[in-house]
Amino acid sequence: xxxxxxxxxxxxxxxxxxxxxxxxxxxxxxxxxxxxxxxxxxxxxxxxxxxxxxxxxxxxxxxxxxxxxxxxxxxxxxxxxxxxxxxxxxxxxxxxxxxxxxxxxxxxxxxxxxxxxxxxxxxxxxxxxxxxxxxxxxxxxxxxxxxxxxxxxxxxxxxxxxxxxxxxxxxxxxxxxxxxxxxxxxxxxxxxxxxxxxxxxxxxxxxxxxxxxxxxxxxxxxxxxxxxxxxxxxxxxxxxxxxxxxxxxxxxxxxxxxxxxxxxxxxxxxxxxxxxxxxxxxxxxxxxxxxxxxxxxxxxxxxxxxxxxxxxxxxxxxxxxxxxxxxxxxxxxxxxxxxxxxxxxxxxxxxxxxxxxx
Amino acid sequence: xxxxxxxxxxxxxxxxxxxxxxxxxxxxxxxxxxxxxxxxxxxxxxxxxxxxxxxxxxxxxxxxxxxxxxxxxxxxxxxxxxxxxxxxxxxxxxxxxxxxxxxxxxxxxxxxxxxxxxxxxxxxxxxxxxxxxxxxxxxxxxxxxxxxxxxxxxxxxxxxxxxxxxxxxxxxxxxxxxxxxxxxxxxxxxxxxxxxxxxxxxxxxxxxxxxxxxxxxxxxxxxxxxxxxxxxxxxxxxxxxxxxxxxxxxxxxxxxxxxxxxx
Numbered sequence: 359x360x361x362x363x364x365x366x367x368x369x370x371x372x373x374x375x376x377x378x379x380x381x382x383x384x385x386x387x388x389x390x391x392x393x394x395x396x397x398x399x400x401x402x403x404x405x406x407x408x409x410x411x412x413x414x415x416x417x418x419x420x421x422x423x424x425x426x427x428x429x430x431x432x433x434x435x436x437x438x439x440x441x442x443x444x445x446x447x448x449x450x451x452x453x454x455x456x457x458x459x460x461x462x463x464x465x466x467x468x469x470x471x472x473x474x475x476x477x478x479x480x481x482x483x484x485x486x487x488x489x490x491x492x493x494x495x496x497x498x499x500x501x502x503x504x505x506x507x508x509x510x511x512x513x514x515x516x517x518x519x520x521x522x523x524x525x526x527x528x529x530x531x532x533x534x535x536x537x538x539x540x541x542x543x544x545x546x547x548x549x550x551x552x553x554x555x556x557x558x559x560x561x562x563x564x565x566x567x568x569x570x571x572x573x574x575x576x577x578x579x580x581x582x583x584x585x586x587x588x589x590x591x592x593x594x595x596x597x598x599x600x601x602x603x604x605x606x607x608x609x610x611x612x613x614x615x616x617x618x619x620x621x622x623x624x625x626x627x628x629x630x631x632x633x634x635x636x637x638x639x640x641x642x643x644x645x646x647x648x649x650x651x652x653x654x655x656x657x658x659x660x661x662x663x664x665x666x667x668x669x670x671x672x673x674x675x676x677x678x679x680x681x682x683x684x685x686x687x688x689x690x691x692x693x694x695x696x697x698x699x700x701x702x703x704x705x706x707x708x709x710x711x712x713x714x715x716x
Numbered sequence: 717x718x719x720x721x722x723x724x725x726x727x728x729x730x731x732x733x734x735x736x737x738x739x740x741x742x743x744x745x746x747x748x749x750x751x752x753x754x755x756x757x758x759x760x761x762x763x764x765x766x767x768x769x770x771x772x773x774x775x776x777x778x779x780x781x782x783x784x785x786x787x788x789x790x791x792x793x794x795x796x797x798x799x800x801x802x803x804x805x806x807x808x809x810x811x812x813x814x815x816x817x818x819x820x821x822x823x824x825x826x827x828x829x830x831x832x833x834x835x836x837x838x839x840x841x842x843x844x845x846x847x848x849x850x851x852x853x854x855x856x857x858x859x860x861x862x863x864x865x866x867x868x869x870x871x872x873x874x875x876x877x878x879x880x881x882x883x884x885x886x887x888x889x890x891x892x893x894x895x896x897x898x899x900x901x902x903x904x905x906x907x908x909x910x911x912x913x914x915x916x917x918x919x920x921x922x923x924x925x926x927x928x929x930x931x932x933x934x935x936x937x938x939x940x941x942x943x944x945x946x947x948x949x950x951x952x953x954x955x956x957x958x959x960x961x962x963x964x965x966x967x968x969x970x971x972x973x974x975x976x977x978x979x
Contacts, residue, residue: 415881435884448882451875452900461896462886513886 366391366517366549367412372421374407381407382418383573389517389551394543396552396560399570400596408570409519409553413442425516436465441510445521447502449494455481455505456490462513480512483542500531507539511546520552524559536562557597561585569593587625591634591710601642601679603635604709611635612706616674617652622704632709637699639667639682645698652697654679656689670695745959752952769953779954782938788849789924789934790917793856798910800857801864806898808865809872818869825862832859833926840927847929855927856917863916864909871905908972911965919958 367389374382382404389395397405410416411423414435423430430438441462450458456477463473481487484504494502503523510518523539524532540563543550554560560567561581569576569584577589588594591602603620605612611622612635622635645651654670657678666687670679681697689695755764773779804821812818824832836855845851879901883893899906921936928934933941935958942951 413881413885415884435881436887436889440885442882442885444878444882446876446878448876448878450879450882450897450901452903461883461888465887465892509886 363391363393365389366426367551368422368424369408370422372408372411372418372423374404374411374416374418374420376407380573382411385421385573385575387568387575387578389549390566392547392549393565394540394550394552394563396554396564396567397570398554398557398560398567398596400555402572403570404573405553405555405570406521409442409521409551412517412551413440413519414438439516440519441513441515441517442519443503443506443510443521443523445523445525447494447506447526449502449505449509451494454491454493455486455497458494458505459509459512462509466513476512480508483511483545484508484538498531499527500535503527503535504538507542511542511548514546515548517549517551520550522554522556523552525554525556539563561597569596585638587705588636588707591636591707594634594636594705594707599639599680599682601637601639602677603637605633605635607631607633607706611701611704617672620652620704621650621699621701622706623702624706627706627708629706629708634707634709635704636707637704639680641703642679642681642697642699645696649696649698654695654697656691656693656695659687659689659691661686668695670697748952748959749956751949752956754949754952757949769949770957772950773953773957776950778938778942779935779950782933782935785849785932786918786935789853789856790914792850792853793860793917794910794914796853796857797861797864797913798906801861801909801913802868802899802902802906804861805865805868805872806902809869821865822862824859825866827859829859829920829922833923836923837926847927849929849932849934851927851929852924852932852934855923856913856920859923860913860916863912864906867909867912868902868905871902875901904972908969911969911972915962915965918962 365388367387369385369387369389372382372385373380385404385408397408399405407416411418412430414430414433417431425439430440450461453461459477459480460473463476468476477490478487481490484507486501486504486508489497489501489505494505497505503526520539524535527535536559539550552560552564561584564581566578566580567584568578571592577584577593579587579589584593584597588597594600595602603612603614603617605614605620607613607624607630608619611620612633614620614635620635622637652672654672656668657671658669660667660669665685666683668681668683668687668689670681672679679697681695750762752769753765753767754762755766755768756762808818808821832855836851836858840847840851879897880893883897884890888896919936920934921940924934924937925940928937935954939951939954942948
């Protein structure tokens with residue numbers, strides 16, 4: 359939980375092109391001190407460009423980036439108090455673990471004794487104190503990542519950038535590393551910015567997430583708010599499982615062409631005309647008789663142990679409706695289920711061209 | 717190694733062809749080595765075992781002189797071509813995708829020696845440069861640089877392209893990144909290229925023949941002039957020694973380029 363704190367990074371009106379492709383389009387963003395921040399989006403959304411601009415490997419066409427009030431753009435990469443953990447780790451193959459970690463400190467021309475002390479300390483933090491003399495090629499994927507991490511945090515940067523930190527790891531090491539990163543972030547008190555296309559990675563670790571879409575920032579919020587209160591249909595669709603209904607805004611929700619009034623909430627937003635209604639699978643339930651409901655047909659039942667998902671069909675609609683229930687379900691394929699939901703959990707969102715009409 | 721042997725045993729005819737090929741390649745060399753220990757005066761009749769031709773060789777001032785000249789040329793051209801070839805490889809790798817430029821960088825390795833030899837001689841004549849060891853040295857740089865470039869470029873294609881950025885990110889300047897990251901991570905390839913350049917220069921005859929001055933013959937030229945008056949067992953001894961040097965260098969070079977450490 360981050361309490362109210364100052365902004366560390368302020369990004370204003372950042373625009374950047376690659377040739378004729380606009381990679382970033384007028385992006386503005388604040389990253390707070392000591393927070394775990396995630397830039398989330400599909401490939402080509404501009405998140406990597408933003409990361410490279412922050413690290414200093416790319417100079418933006420327009421816009422400004424400041425760190426604690428100081429302009430970053432004019433500083434070369436090697437003068438910035440920012441370190442990057444590369445997706446490929448980029449460990450120096452001709453150096454052992456200790457030399458890799460010491461490299462950054464040697465560039466600062468610190469006394470030898472101090473370098474040794476800090477290298478030992480950081481390797482202990484990541485649990486690799488007995489691998490000082492090992493070559494990167496002798497380490498497992500998880501260990502290499504720890505070295506890359508140690509090499510970056512040993513410099514005590516103001517900001518640590520992590521490029522798809524978990525993507526190269528297998529499932530078990532992944533969840534281990536996920537916990538480790540979170541623990542480390544709290545321990546060393548450095549602001550972390552993770553760039554990822556994997557929403558689980560972002561949702562599980564970050565305090566706040568910026569969802570990026572086609573070179574712009576769609577929404578910046580905590581994982582819970584992003585899931586429960588997406589501001590656009592695109593974000594709602596991108597984060598987690600979702601059911602969408604299209605219609606026209608009315609006082610109680612939206613009016614669907616064939617299903618009639620579907621209750622929902624606008625959450626104070628001024629929306630009119632065509633709109634989407636978003637309902638999460640776990641917010642759908644079976645109606646008791648007499649309640650307003652939609653009749654559906656059970657097409658499939660998927661049991662995951664802790665929860666079940668019902669795949670439901672509605673006449674005249676191709677996309678199935680997903681409903682999740684805790685534990686096992688008694689519903690059978692081919693049965694009729696009357697669906698209903700709490701109108702407060704259904705969100706009316708403005709029509710979004712990026713979501714194809716359902 | 718094991719699986720290879722197993723498959724070989726299964727396909728006996730292939731094995732025969734393989735050994736036949738190796739025999740074809742190496743019997744002349746073994747014959748030469750055997751003859752170099754020949755006690756007889758004739759290079760073609762075997763008679764007893766002796767080191768006498770090696771001793772004659774050591775005392776032959778023409779040979780010693782030629783060897784010194786060759787070592788000067790080989791060492792100088794190796795150093796120059798290693799530095800220039802590495803820089804060329806790095807530059808091509810970083811700043812161009814043009815297959816045209818790449819082909820031109822490697823062409824001197826493929827162009828017939830006689831063409832290079834005549835071309836260089838014509839150029840030296842045009843610039844009225846008097847010929848000597850340095851003109852051979854420069855001529856050797858022309859082709860051996862292409863070999864170094866080829867070897868280093870192959871290595872560059874397999875190194876993590878983010879190493880440089882990682883170094884800068886950790887606070888290094890461009891210069892220290894080049895010296896501490898780029899060059900060391902290419903070191904095995906540079907060394908392999910250098911050894912290749914050295915062995916190529918060591919026994920290079922055609923280009924040296926065209927670009928050398930009259931008073932500073934390199935070893936291959938000395939050998940050529942000796943052979944003109946008939947092959948002596950002394951030549952066999954010399955060839956054996958040369959072969960040993962080249963062989964060692966090539967084997968070391970191969971070990972260097974073998975991708976063992978990193979992927």
